[in-house]
Amino acid sequence: MSALISIARRRLGSWAFNGIAGAVLGFILLPLVFVTWLAFFRQAIPSFPPEGYSLKWFFAIGDNKKFVEGFLLSMQVAVAAMLIGLAIGVPGALCLARYRFWGREGLSSLLLLPLVVPGIVLGTSLYVFHVEAEIVTGLPVLGSVAAMVAGHILIVIPWCVRMVTASLAGFDRGIEEAAQSLGATPLTTFFRITLPVIRPGIVAAALFGFVVSFGNLEMSLFLVGPGRTTLPIAILQYLEWRIDPTIAAVSVLQILLIGAAMVATDRFVRISRVV
Template sequence: MTTTARAARAVSRSPLVDRRWIGRWLLKGSAAVAFLYILLPLLFVTWLSFYRQEIPSFPPEGYSLHWYTQAVQNDRFIDAFLFSAQLGAIATAIGLLLAVPAALGLSRLRFHGHGFASNLLLMPLVVPGIVLGIAIYVFQTEIQIATELPILGSLPSLVWGHVLLVIPWAFRLITASLAGFDRTLEEAAQSLGANRFTTLRRVTLPAVLPGIVAGGMFGFVASFGNLEMSLFLVGPGHLTLPIAILQYLQWKIDPTIASISVLQIAIIAIAMLVTDRFVKLSRVV
């Protein structure tokens, strides 16, 4: 058989379409559909926030920024936003103080019950928010009955619950950051005379800083936007933004809520982009 005949026979046997090419396009198409499915509600909410009419209807009568002005001029929303931000900051700080040593210890020590301890710290991500809120409320009720301390409806009880939302995010992302950390850097620092505390402060923590910041950011967002658990723990004078939005929707339905949602998303997105610019959250997330 000549060389030309062999080449012609090989071409005739080769498939008309490369299967790898089909697989790549199917994967890209599936990813595009998934992203569209996730982003579609956000796009509709953003579109709705620019409606001119008070009662949403299609097609819109026109577009306006009126609802954004009304949202930022509503004192109830502003106070609730500031309280949610303060609550999220306090819960994030406490959650990081607990999650950082827990991640350091569980990533380096192996003991009986290691897996149980790791799963326990991640449990708030698995348990539904309403179940977690009921459980914390019942637990705090029992403590108040036993100790006669004013726990229910207080700010410490609310912070307590929100700390549980921060810990799993911080623990998971810090652990992921520690997984790629080179332990020989610590050994080199100690061989040069640094003690364990100095090594932790000047070598370990700076190396896992992206994981700490990412955990804090995700924990803050989880605390800031929580509704289910906060409904059971919030007391008089402590109104979070999600609860303020829910109360507003009980009496009125207009694009004000959509504009508030867009502002929240914009603030969080800008904060994460600025943070990633200096800390490189993409290394962990």
């Protein structure tokens, strides 16, 4: 009898766990499914049930100059921030993972600080800093693409540090020492031993850094200059005057772009190893 009760309890617990997991998964996926469905509505003002389905909202994206220019600027800023963030974050992660020095914990917390600071606070601080820098130097800092890239680098570096540090977890440095004792130079050791180990972390950092920068809105609102707009800002401005499925179509294209990048990346480098 007790065995039957134990089996029933385990089954009940399994059903409850699966039900909660399914509810959480549905809560995450339902907005994406709804936005995808909305992008194919034929009518301009969404209503239910839909009057029909059409692809015209996807074609309308190309006719909107702000969407095209915003996409190009977002790509430019995200790629630049990703590359520079990797150039700073990867050496920083290697330094934090390998060496013990005074202030190491403080430096580690400082590098991860942009993850916990609200984007609007970070954007406000950078805006004030750029204003003061322009007053002191006389250079056109405020609203420049370079200033926006510099701001986005701050939110890319934490991902680089986290991913590369995770890829180094459990790595035996004795392998590097053995290679150098056999005559390998530090550069050869890095490219032949260390780099293959941290490559998944670097690729994952590049992917997540690009996605975070590309979709950033809060900080970009403070850093974008006159006559320029990123894609998230273009979407926000469009929603101030119109409500039609064009925004849903833009969102679907972003989902497809990021999803394809993640699938392709995971195909060659197992992101699950470091995430």
